[in-house]
Amino acid sequence: MSQTTVENPKPISATAPAVVARPSTATGSTTERKGLTKKEIAADHPTWCPGCGDFSVLALYFKLIEKRKLHHEKITTVAGIGCSSRFPYFVQAHGAHYIHGRALPFASGISLSRPDLHVFAFGGDGDAFSIGGNHFNHTARKNIKMTYVVMDNWVYGLTKKQTSPTSPLGFKSKTDQWGAVDYPINPMKQAISAGATFVARTTHTNPNHVLQMMEAAMDHDGFSFIECLSECVEFYEGAFDASNPRKGGVFNLVPGSHDVTDEDAAYKLAGEPFPGHFGIFYKVARATKNAKEAEIIQNFRGKVTGLKDWQILQKNFDRMK
Amino acid sequence: MSDSTLTAQTAGGTPKLTRVSEAVIRIAGNSQDGIQAIGGFLARLAGRSEQEVMTFMTIPSTISGGPSIFQVRIGSGEVLSAGDEADVLLAFYQHSYEGHIDSLKKGGIVMFDADHVEPKAEWQKDYHHVGIKISSLTVEAIGGTAKDKGKNIFSLGLIARMFDLNVPKLEKLVAERFTGKDPSIVKNALLAFHAGYGYSLGNVMETFRFMDSREREGVQVVMNGNEALAYGLIAAGVRFGAGYPITPWTDVMELLRRELPKYGGSFIQCEDEIASISMALGASYAGKLAVTGSSGPGISLKSEALGWAINAEVPLIVCDVQRGGPSTGMPTNIEQSDLFIACFGSHGDAPRVVLAPANVEDCFYTAIEAAQIANRYNVPVIILSDQAIATRIEAFPEPNLEQVCQDLAPDFTPVADHKPYDLAATDGIVKRAVPGTQILSGKYPIATGLEHDELGHPTGSPRLHQAMTAKRRKKLQALAANLPLPKIYGPPEGNALLVGWGSTEGPMREAVDRARAAGDSISSLTIRHLNPLPEGLENIFSGFHHVLVVENNDEGLYGYGGQLCMLLRARFCNSHIRGINKSDGLTWKVKDILERVKTHVAAAKQA
Numbered sequence: 001m002s003q004t005t006v007e008n009p010k011p012i013s014a015t016a017p018a019v020v021a022r023p024s025t026a027t028g029s030t031t032e033r034k035g036l037t038k039k040e041i042a043a044d045h046p047t048w049c050p051g052c053g054d055f056s057v058l059a060l061y062f063k064l065i066e067k068r069k070l071h072h073e074k075i076t077t078v079a080g081i082g083c084s085s086r087f088p089y090f091v092q093a094h095g096a097h098y099i100h101g102r103a104l105p106f107a108s109g110i111s112l113s114r115p116d117l118h119v120f121a122f123g124g125d126g127d128a129f130s131i132g133g134n135h136f137n138h139t140a141r142k143n144i145k146m147t148y149v150v151m152d153n154w155v156y157g158l159t160k161k162q163t164s165p166t167s168p169l170g171f172k173s174k175t176d177q178w179g180a181v182d183y184p185i186n187p188m189k190q191a192i193s194a195g196a197t198f199v200a201r202t203t204h205t206n207p208n209h210v211l212q213m214m215e216a217a218m219d220h221d222g223f224s225f226i227e228c229l230s231e232c233v234e235f236y237e238g239a240f241d242a243s244n245p246r247k248g249g250v251f252n253l254v255p256g257s258h259d260v261t262d263e264d265a266a267y268k269l270a271g272e273p274f275p276g277h278f279g280i281f282y283k284v285a286r287a288t289k290n291a292k293e294a295e296i297i298q299n300f301r302g303k304v305t306g307l308k309d310w311q312i313l314q315k316n317f318d319r320m321k
Numbered sequence: 322m323s324d325s326t327l328t329a330q331t332a333g334g335t336p337k338l339t340r341v342s343e344a345v346i347r348i349a350g351n352s353q354d355g356i357q358a359i360g361g362f363l364a365r366l367a368g369r370s371e372q373e374v375m376t377f378m379t380i381p382s383t384i385s386g387g388p389s390i391f392q393v394r395i396g397s398g399e400v401l402s403a404g405d406e407a408d409v410l411l412a413f414y415q416h417s418y419e420g421h422i423d424s425l426k427k428g429g430i431v432m433f434d435a436d437h438v439e440p441k442a443e444w445q446k447d448y449h450h451v452g453i454k455i456s457s458l459t460v461e462a463i464g465g466t467a468k469d470k471g472k473n474i475f476s477l478g479l480i481a482r483m484f485d486l487n488v489p490k491l492e493k494l495v496a497e498r499f500t501g502k503d504p505s506i507v508k509n510a511l512l513a514f515h516a517g518y519g520y521s522l523g524n525v526m527e528t529f530r531f532m533d534s535r536e537r538e539g540v541q542v543v544m545n546g547n548e549a550l551a552y553g554l555i556a557a558g559v560r561f562g563a564g565y566p567i568t569p570w571t572d573v574m575e576l577l578r579r580e581l582p583k584y585g586g587s588f589i590q591c592e593d594e595i596a597s598i599s600m601a602l603g604a605s606y607a608g609k610l611a612v613t614g615s616s617g618p619g620i621s622l623k624s625e626a627l628g629w630a631i632n633a634e635v636p637l638i639v640c641d642v643q644r645g646g647p648s649t650g651m652p653t654n655i656e657q658s659d660l661f662i663a664c665f666g667s668h669g670d671a672p673r674v675v676l677a678p679a680n681v682e683d684c685f686y687t688a689i690e691a692a693q694i695a696n697r698y699n700v701p702v703i704i705l706s707d708q709a710i711a712t713r714i715e716a717f718p719e720p721n722l723e724q725v726c727q728d729l730a731p732d733f734t735p736v737a738d739h740k741p742y743d744l745a746a747t748d749g750i751v752k753r754a755v756p757g758t759q760i761l762s763g764k765y766p767i768a769t770g771l772e773h774d775e776l777g778h779p780t781g782s783p784r785l786h787q788a789m790t791a792k793r794r795k796k797l798q799a800l801a802a803n804l805p806l807p808k809i810y811g812p813p814e815g816n817a818l819l820v821g822w823g824s825t826e827g828p829m830r831e832a833v834d835r836a837r838a839a840g841d842s843i844s845s846l847t848i849r850h851l852n853p854l855p856e857g858l859e860n861i862f863s864g865f866h867h868v869l870v871v872e873n874n875d876e877g878l879y880g881y882g883g884q885l886c887m888l889l890r891a892r893f894c895n896s897h898i899r900g901i902n903k904s905d906g907l908t909w910k911v912k913d914i915l916e917r918v919k920t921h922v923a924a925a926k927q928a
Contacts, residue, residue: 039762044778074763076607076756088767094756096606098599099629099767105563105596109603109611110756112587113561117607135599138592167447220835293587300582310726312583313555317719320542321368 019200024238034075035069038062043092053204054084054151058147059090061120061149064218067211075118078107080132082124084151084230090233101132104139104148108289111146115290119146126156129165129185140223141195142289147217151204151230154239161235168274171236187227188270192263192282198224199266199282204231205244206251209278216280222288243275254279322712337527338485343396344529345404346480349421350413353388355473358498360714365494366486367395368543368716370616388416395484397532401827401834403713404794405910409483410448411476417571422448422492423510432479453479453520462516463509471513472701485530488518540719546710550640551576551771553688554563554612556722558729561636562612563600567654570614570712572641589856594622598639602626606635606768608731608755610696613638614704617799620666627701631793633777634729634742634751636695636702638688643707643823643914645906652742654906656711657823660876660884664852670790674796675852679826681710687849689725696729698796699753705851705874709824709908735759740775741766742790749795772837801853809861811837811844817918818865819845819901822885824870828909835913843918851885856880859893866921868898871914876902925926 041062048054065075079085081100088095098106104236107121128136128150138149155173156162162175164185170179179264188264191199198220202213210228229240239249253276259265304312346363348356359622394404406426412418413434419438425431427447430777433440435452441690444450446511459472471612481491493513499507520784544552554562564574577588594615601611615623620641630637643649643659663675674694678687684706691702738761739754752762767777780786809818811833819829829845836843846861848854862868872883879887882900890898901917903909 043765071759072763073757073759078603089605089769092763093765094758095765095767096603097767097771098602099770101624102599102626105591105599106603106606108589108596109563109600109605110602110607111603112589113604113609113611114607134592135596138596212894230358264381276364293582293589297582297585297587301585304583309728310556310557310585310722313552313726314722316552317542317722320365320544320548321540321719 003162025219033069033071035066036071038066040072041065041092042090044089045066046090047086048083049099049232049234050081051231051233052088053153053228053232056085056204056207057149057151057210057228057230058074058087058090060207060214061087061122063211064214065093068215068218074116075120076107076110076114078103078119080123080127081158082127082156084124084129084153085131087122087141101127101130101153102135103127104132104135104217107146107148108139108142109143110145112290112293115145115294120186120218121146121148123150124157124186125150125152125154125164125166125187129187129190133165133185134246136190137194140197140225143195143197144221144289145222145287147214147224147226149214149217149226150187150229152227153230153232153236154184155232155236170211173235186270188281189267191227192266192270196225196282197222197286198280198283199270200224201228201276201278202226203229203240203251203278205229205240205246207277209251213280216283220283221291222286228272240275241280243261249275251275252277252279258312261285331502334623339527339529340499340532340716341529342398342532343400344392344484344531345392345393345407346389346409346411346585347392347407347421347424348411348413349390349417352387354383354389354413355596356389356391356413359477359480360393360496362491362712363393363395363480363486363496364543364716366490368541369490369494370487373910388420390417392422395531402911403908405912409480411480422561422753432463437546447788451522457514458520462512464540471509474510474513475517478514479520480517480521481514482518482520482522483528485528516690520689524630541716542719543714543716543757544681545572545712545714546640546678546684546706547572547712548576549681550642550678550688550704550706550711551580551685553685554638554692555580555584556685556720556726557638557689557692558727559610559612559688559692560584560729561601561604561605561609562588562614562881563591563597563697564588564613565597565615565619566621567594567616569644569708570619570640570899572711573614573640573642576719577620592790594619598623598626598637602630602635602637605630605637606633606755608733608753608757610638610692610729612638612640612864614642616642616652617646617662620659624662624667626671628669628671630701631667631671631673632669632770632772633768634699634753634793635768638691638695639701639703640704640798641705642711645904651706651906655707655824655908656873656904656906657705657707657825658884658904659705660822660874660888663705664888670794672794673852674698674700674797674800675705676702677705677822677849677851678710678846679823679849680717681713681715681830683849684710685720686725691725692727692729693802698750698800700796705823707796707823713824731757733757733759735761738762738764739766741768741777742773742775742789742792744775744792746792747795748799750799773836781904795851801856804850804853804855806857806861807846807848807850809844809846812842814864815842815843815844816865817841817843817867817869818862818916819843819869819871819914820848820885820889821845821871822848822851822899825873828911828914829871831876831911832914832918835911836918848885851888854892857891860896862889862893862895862897866897867925868895868902869918869921870898871901873904873906873909873910874902875904876900 077088077095163173179205242249260283349512403519410431434455435458453909459475469679601613645656678684772781870886874883886900
């Protein structure tokens with residue numbers, strides 16, 4: 001395993017103060033409330049093409065909310081730009097539809113300032129690995145707590161069939177009429193090498209598996225990344241048939257012998273030819289940025305106990321006289 | 322040393338003593354010489370002295386270790402600018418001596434390090450030369466292996482002797498500065514200081530004493546503009562920020578990174594400028610009004626996200642500490658050429674608020690005002706500072722922190738129903754319901770950059786796009802109606818009105834003082850609210866024959882003057898509005914402003 005940390009991070013106590021103290025007024029009775037029904041979670045009817053794999057991801061997100069009894073005001077759904085990024089409009093909860101490629105830093109701002117919220121980011125392969133590629137790397141290495149589901153369809157759909165960063169070599173698109181020539185990004189390798197602490201792969205044609213991965217991702221304390229194959233029936237039909245038993249393909253789970261904390265093994269798994277394996281490739285415990293920032297705050301707050309904000313500032317001003 | 326009055330000349334070789342109302346001292350050396358520390362000590366001394374105020378300006382080097390200068394203006398009265406010409410030049414090296422002798426007024430004193438500087442014969446008659454072996458005397462004073470480290474403190478001693486400064490106060494400042502370090506460092510610093518102070522100026526020169534100034538009320542604090550901006554943001558209640566390092570904004574983010582945790586907040590260093598504004602927007606969207614900042618190149622990168630904030634109506638504070646542009650431009654020089662990107666940058670009809678602090682103190686209060694406006698109007702507010710204000714140190718009356726500090730904690734009280742983009746409000750202002758707020762109707766809002774309906778869901782409706790565009794604009798109109806008119810410096814009627822924004826305020830006011838003393842009827846006006854502009858400026862302009870907009874930007878690119886000039890001409894169609902511009906990367910000299918006014922008025926007469 002490559003050396004990515006100089007020293008073991010100190011364990012962060014679970015009681016570290018939140019960046020923002022949670023007011024008690026808004027959700028005082030949460031524990032007694034019933035979970036939401038699908039009807040209460042669904043908002044606009046999706047604008048996706050009939051047969052789009054993204055429907056399945058949305059349905060399973062609803063399932064997750066239902067099953068885990070998450071309430072409207074406890075979650076925030078964020079996306080960038082692209083077909084799949086329309087996601088927040090279809091969810092009846094606080095959400096934001098941000099700009100192309102920048103959903104992750106935006107979601108990070110929510111996560112770091114509001115530890116009381118579950119932050120879910122959704123996007124496509126262009127958003128995640130092309131225009132937003134650098135943000136993906138840095139959000140992963142900082143281990144900012146959130147769940148990021150990339151609905152990978154290997155093509156730009158919203159703009160009607162251009163080559164995407166995950167399009168395989170030879171894929172004929174409007175921008176590569178003779179076939180894609182640029183070596184594609186491997187999202188799993190990218191996530192592992194960038195330092196993501198939870199890396200899983202699933203496909204829209206196996207709903208139970210999608211939900212299983214979403215639950216595991218949500219429960220992971222850190223940046224949890226799921227690559228979910230999601231077929232674009234309009235511009236890349238049949239792309240994932242080889243992974244779909246109903247189309248004569250094979251759906252292979254990650255072998256039971258795989259050690260999810262073994263970075264090299266995970267990387268090797270990620271390098272297998274399509275359809276490869278599905279499941280959790282990599283999962284390690286590493287202090288989140290959220291916890292580290294909270295620890296910094298805790299250390300500083302200890303030095304100003306009992307002082308009001310203006311009194312803390314006054315101390316600085318006294319030194320500037 | 323203007324207004325100097327000769328009071329005494331003692332016989333017998335002791336230096337003559339002259340009482341002065343102010344003095345400009347320029348210290349030139351290399352950036353590692355600690356010359357900024359000398360300035361820092363002098364500023365702090367002024368802040369602690371009742372009878373002295375001072376302003377300084379720094380021009381830091383472009384590259385670490387390169388030539389650097391620090392100019393200090395000490396005065397018994399009001400000091401508005403860093404001064405046109407130096408009375409005293411302290412030169413550490415040959416390049417400092419040769420490069421800055423021009424900034425010294427004729428008859429001024431050049432003190433130079435005789436270990437490094439070979440004085441030129443042809444300059445002897447114009448300037449009073451005083452050679453002191455500063456480097457070797459420092460080594461001698463401190464001893465050991467000190468080399469010439471400490472020559473800045475030695476020089477501080479020289480200056481203290483020359484201007485009869487308060488030695489116990491300076492000693493205390495020196496001791497405070499090095500407290501916490503090795504005790505021998507404090508000892509060595511004081512040794513160097515006293516060696517400088519005790520160096521016999523003897524027959525070679527005169528010494529000076531500042532005249533008593535009016536009693537100042539209250540306590541003063543001393544800091545530079547970037548510090549004032551950062552502390553202002555803290556006072557404003559901002560508890561989250563994100564940024565990427567770029568000169569001259571970096572100090573602000575460093576300070577916030579260090580200080581915010583004390584208040585339970587965080588400042589995050591991001592991978593790039595776009596991530597910075599995005600992360601700040603995420604926090605703002607989540608109810609924690611956030612700040613991001615940069616200088617010109619970074620502002621360009623942030624522009625798309627800024628448009629999202631405008632369309633999604635999410636509050637945000639964006640600091641732009643301007644430098645010379647375009648592109649990488651002049652990273653450590655002064656320019657006011659980001660007004661247009663601040664007012665109009667990003668695509669589409671994108672109304673936002675732009676504020677420009679006029680001095681160091683104003684940076685503090687502008688930050689507080691920016692937070693109030695952002696939160697009330699759900700709009701990004703850009704604070705346009707500049708290199709001159711950012712690095713300049715000023716003393717100003719200590720703010721009443723208990724009174725001005727704000728708490729911006731979000732309100733999570735459940736609401737019955739919520740339309741984030743409600744079109745019913747005539748002023749376009751809707752109170753936000755941030756994530757975490759329960760909405761009892763079960764209809765939750767989406768913050769979005771797509772044109773949307775009242776709940777934030779996408780729409781292609783021509784009617785809604787027109788209505789939402791108007792809504793976003795109406796908020797700024799409502800703000801404009803509430804803005805105070807800027808105060809005129811000088812009488813409200815006269816021959817010429819100097820109009821400016823940002824760091825030109827000081828030189829403009831000093832120009833007004835000088836012109837009025839000479840019998841010319843000139844006033845000045847500094848506009849702090851640049852977008853939207855306050856209502857009623859046309860009435861102010863109508864009191865003057867000439868409205869001359871003084872700016873540090875190009876004079877020919879925009880028609881009759883610089884960027885603000887173009888905005889005012891376009892807005893008021895007033896042909897008396899003209900520009901006085903320069904783009905040399907330096908602050909305005911008072912005499913240059915006055916000369917340009919004269920030229921303009923004369924040309925207008927001929928026409």
